[in-house]
Amino acid sequence: MDDLVVQTDGLTKRYGERLAVDSVSMTVRRGEVYGFLGPNGAGKTTTLRMMLGLIRPTAGTASVLGRPAGRPDVIARVGALVEGPGFFPYLSGRDNLRTMARYRGLGDDAVDAALARVDLTDRAGDRFKAYSLGMKQRLGVASALMGEPELIVLDEPTNGLDPAGMADMRALVVSLARGGQTVLLSSHLLAEVQEICDRVGVINGGRLLREARVDELRGEATLRVRATPEDAAIAVAMRVAGEDAVRRTPHGLELGLPASAAPALVRDLVTAGVDVHEVSPTERSLEEVFFEMTTTAPTNAVPTEARVS
Amino acid sequence: MTAVIDNPMTRSTRAELLRLRKWPAVWVTVAVWVALALMFGYLFPYLSYRTGDLSFAGDGDTRAQLLVEMLPAALPTVLVQGLPMFGGALALVLGAIVAGNGYGWGTWKTVFTQGPSRPTTVGGSLVALTIAVVGILALTLVLFTGVSLVVAGVESQAVTWPAAGALLESFGGGFLVLEMWALLGYTLGTVARGPALAVGLGLVWALVVENLLRGVGALLGPVEAVTEVLPGTAGGSLVGALIDVSANPNETPGILDVLSGGQALVTVTAYCVGLVVLVLVLVRRRDVA
Ligand SMILES: Nc1ncnc2c1ncn2[C@@H]1O[C@H](COP(=O)(O)OP(=O)(O)OP(=O)(O)O)[C@@H](O)[C@H]1O
Numbered sequence: 001m002d003d004l005v006v007q008t009d010g011l012t013k014r015y016g017e018r019l020a021v022d023s024v025s026m027t028v029r030r031g032e033v034y035g036f037l038g039p040n041g042a043g044k045t046t047t048l049r050m051m052l053g054l055i056r057p058t059a060g061t062a063s064v065l066g067r068p069a070g071r072p073d074v075i076a077r078v079g080a081l082v083e084g085p086g087f088f089p090y091l092s093g094r095d096n097l098r099t100m101a102r103y104r105g106l107g108d109d110a111v112d113a114a115l116a117r118v119d120l121t122d123r124a125g126d127r128f129k130a131y132s133l134g135m136k137q138r139l140g141v142a143s144a145l146m147g148e149p150e151l152i153v154l155d156e157p158t159n160g161l162d163p164a165g166m167a168d169m170r171a172l173v174v175s176l177a178r179g180g181q182t183v184l185l186s187s188h189l190l191a192e193v194q195e196i197c198d199r200v201g202v203i204n205g206g207r208l209l210r211e212a213r214v215d216e217l218r219g220e221a222t223l224r225v226r227a228t229p230e231d232a233a234i235a236v237a238m239r240v241a242g243e244d245a246v247r248r249t250p251h252g253l254e255l256g257l258p259a260s261a262a263p264a265l266v267r268d269l270v271t272a273g274v275d276v277h278e279v280s281p282t283e284r285s286l287e288e289v290f291f292e293m294t295t296t297a298p299t300n301a302v303p304t305e306a307r308v309s
Numbered sequence: 310m311t312a313v314i315d316n317p318m319t320r321s322t323r324a325e326l327l328r329l330r331k332w333p334a335v336w337v338t339v340a341v342w343v344a345l346a347l348m349f350g351y352l353f354p355y356l357s358y359r360t361g362d363l364s365f366a367g368d369g370d371t372r373a374q375l376l377v378e379m380l381p382a383a384l385p386t387v388l389v390q391g392l393p394m395f396g397g398a399l400a401l402v403l404g405a406i407v408a409g410n411g412y413g414w415g416t417w418k419t420v421f422t423q424g425p426s427r428p429t430t431v432g433g434s435l436v437a438l439t440i441a442v443v444g445i446l447a448l449t450l451v452l453f454t455g456v457s458l459v460v461a462g463v464e465s466q467a468v469t470w471p472a473a474g475a476l477l478e479s480f481g482g483g484f485l486v487l488e489m490w491a492l493l494g495y496t497l498g499t500v501a502r503g504p505a506l507a508v509g510l511g512l513v514w515a516l517v518v519e520n521l522l523r524g525v526g527a528l529l530g531p532v533e534a535v536t537e538v539l540p541g542t543a544g545g546s547l548v549g550a551l552i553d554v555s556a557n558p559n560e561t562p563g564i565l566d567v568l569s570g571g572q573a574l575v576t577v578t579a580y581c582v583g584l585v586v587l588v589l590v591l592v593r594r595r596d597v598a
Pocket residue numbers: 015018019020021038039040041042043044045046047188598
């Protein structure tokens with residue numbers, strides 16, 4: 001299918017006794033920003049390496065742009081930054097990109113465009129080894145962008161970037177997707193993924209736990225209400241939201257209502273003689289969902305005592 | 310220039326040439342090579358010629374002979390006489406750093422995700438290395454020609470040029486020997502995924518172990534049979550055949566007459582071909598992280 005840019009099937013990589021990636025089947029669709037999430041050592045980089053043909057799967061297959069991963073004709077249509085930028089330390093940033101551009105059959109105009117895109121033009125003449133961590137990272141992203149590849153794979157692109165750099169990177173990724181390119185990015189910065197990704201895959205201990213749209217994962221919006229007396233408040237809330245949609249939590253009540261329902265709810269509570277201390281719309285952040293998933297997952301990655309019940 | 314041939318192989322070669330051309334380590338290697346070659350080819354012989362101290366030049370030499378070997382007519386000999394020892398060692402270092410450093414820097418990873426297949430990418434790298442080897446030898450020839458002309462001028466000698474055939478043969482043979490050592494370094498750097506171990510083991514092998522084995526081989530038949538197929542023996546014998554070592558034996562270390570010229574040529578060529586195949590097979594399927 002042409003709208004599946006990446007499709008893996010039972011992708012597995014074993015290093016000795018350790019299953020680094022365990023039967024991962026994931027899909028990335030054309031034009032989307034896909035967030036690949038997981039804690040350290042989850043298997044993100046290993047999966048991406050298999051997609052790029054850098055390492056060979058122990059089992060399973062990966063297809064990219066409709067062809068088996070790692071074929072030269074596929075690789076030429078993919079731009080990648082995997083586990084940190086790898087460049088010649090003695091060459092300037094520009095000469096490093098010129099070298100890579102030659103492999104791709106691109107001219108110096110593609111190099112200059114990529115440098116400008118990551119805001120590195122000023123320092124392009126400096127040697128790579130003299131770059132700061134963030135500058136090295138940006139050069140790595142620049143090299144992944146050269147030649148407008150159909151799929152851009154970025155393994156923790158904001159690694160080492162300052163807050164402004166991170167914001168720039170997010171804007172860059174969004175603009176790439178707007179321009180029709182597909183972006184697959186791995187991260188453990190959930191706030192970032194939440195903001196820019198359309199879909200996410202959550203991996204832990206080598207297993208793909210879930211693959212879904214970001215809003216699906218975060219679930220329904222809720223209203224959090226602190227009001228006294230609580231019993232009276234619950235009675236009103238049940239009338240407004242339905243019996244099943246009211247939960248008692250240590251922080252007050254949690255109602256399965258959207259934020260737009262708040263004014264009517266408050267009116268009813270006040271009419272019933274209940275004192276309202278606080279009403280706030282809460283959306284579970286991806287971070288909460290992520291911690292729930294990665295700490296209760298049926299893997300041995302987390303010791304039992306550390307699990308949240 | 311719009312007429313350049315553009316295919317994955319030429320792209321890979323041009324990319325590799327770009328980064329080799331701008332690599333200080335390459336130029337350091339070239340500079341050391343040129344300095345050593347000039348020192349042993351002309352400077353020391355000239356000093357001993359001027360001072361009349363013949364201890365450096367070996368027992369059989371007369372001053373007249375020393376002078377003859379510094380004139381343009383002797384270029385085919387002088388060009389290759391340093392190759393078996395320091396020439397080979399430096400070529401090995403060059404090959405090892407070209408192949409090996411990319412694993413530590415992560416540059417092979419980056420290069421392998423650009424488009425050309427691995428055999429093409431590494432093939433381009435080998436072509437670039439070969440161009441560097443030819444370039445170094447050509448540079449040496451140009452320098453040597455200049456120096457020998459200066460010697461002829463200063464010593465008021467008539468300039469006679471060597472036969473073109475002899476010069477060509479010497480250049481070709483010298484190239485093969487250097488190429489073999491460079492490919493050996495490249496292979497070691499690829500196997501070790503780094504330059505340090507490759508350079509260390511390669512040099513110990515080329516400069517120490519082979520000589521020891523040849524020493525033992527003189528006493529033990531089976532060991533002798535093994536030493537005959539070693540790269541040092543093949544390279545040394547090829548150079549030995551080019552400069553007619555049997556006429557003045559024991560003059561330069563590393564130059565041998567163990568194998569005939571024909572045998573040596575076949576062995577050196579076989580090494581070159583075999584090492585290229587080995588590198589391509591190694592790189593084709595391995596995990597590069
Ligand atoms: N070459 C290797 N040899 C042995 N084990 C490896 C190798 N590469 C990765 N692993 C193991 O595989 C597992 C997954 O590693 P991977 O680098 O894919 O994790 P990751 O999700 O990218 O983590 P991080 O967020 O820290 O980058 C880890 O347990 C790691 O130790």
